[in-house]
Amino acid sequence: MAGVNVSIDVTRKQKLFLAATASEVLFGGAAGGGKSYGQTVDAFLFALKYPGSKQLLLRRTFAELDKSLIRTVLSWYPRKVFSYNSSSHTGKFSNGSVLDFGYCATENDVYQYQSAEYDVIRFDELTHFTWDEYSYLFSRNRPNGPGTRCYIRAQANPGGVGHGWGKERFVTAAPPMTPIWEKASYREPDGKLIEKWRSRIFVPSTVFDNKKLLENDPDYI
Numbered sequence: 001m002a003g004v005n006v007s008i009d010v011t012r013k014q015k016l017f018l019a020a021t022a023s024e025v026l027f028g029g030a031a032g033g034g035k036s037y038g039q040t041v042d043a044f045l046f047a048l049k050y051p052g053s054k055q056l057l058l059r060r061t062f063a064e065l066d067k068s069l070i071r072t073v074l075s076w077y078p079r080k081v082f083s084y085n086s087s088s089h090t091g092k093f094s095n096g097s098v099l100d101f102g103y104c105a106t107e108n109d110v111y112q113y114q115s116a117e118y119d120v121i122r123f124d125e126l127t128h129f130t131w132d133e134y135s136y137l138f139s140r141n142r143p144n145g146p147g148t149r150c151y152i153r154a155q156a157n158p159g160g161v162g163h164g165w166g167k168e169r170f171v172t173a174a175p176p177m178t179p180i181w182e183k184a185s186y187r188e189p190d191g192k193l194i195e196k197w198r199s200r201i202f203v204p205s206t207v208f209d210n211k212k213l214l215e216n217d218p219d220y221i
Helices: 014-018 035-049 061-078 107-113 131-140 163-171 211-216
Strands: 024-029 055-059 082-085 091-094 100-105 120-124 151-156 180-187 193-205
Touching: 014 024, 014 035, 014 193, 024 035, 024 163, 035 055, 035 061, 035 120, 035 151, 055 061, 055 131, 061 082, 061 100, 061 120, 100 107, 107 131, 120 131, 163 193
Parallel strands: 024 151, 024 193, 055 100, 055 120, 120 151
Antiparallel strands: 082 091, 091 100, 180 193
């Protein structure tokens, strides 16, 4: 966006996460790998690249989201291009892009979004969500304008109610940084079968990838 001058320092693994083009990307590993920051950078860059785009950033509870990603966003998103409404939990960019902050405390909470359309849906701590919650939100992943892209982006630490399905879907299905391809099919109104391929990928991260954290706090490990 013209007039925006932001210095963004990212790690090698964060760069891999930002560069991934798969339909679904999991940025996962141990705590301290810089996953949450990578998610906020990706959201920022997407919003600027696609004016008028809409993104949803989810956590199991809003209190958890407020303590993590909302604070991270407000700490570095330039006020010149981004404003946050704490009542509606919505961030707006000066080019018309929107970043909604939401939650799914129970499985029924996904239906809050049943009439919404988001170019990118982001999960903070994916392993805190069930497969039904995650897969239902695929139906909300729709383009909001010409030229945009539709993605699912998530980060996670091990453990949680979704640990099993998350590991099976992203980690054990293929080696890290190896695209996993899956055929998706549907029928058009005239009965014609349409088949397309979707990809997903796992980007691993550990605290050793986050050298800035270790420099600032050598005892973090």
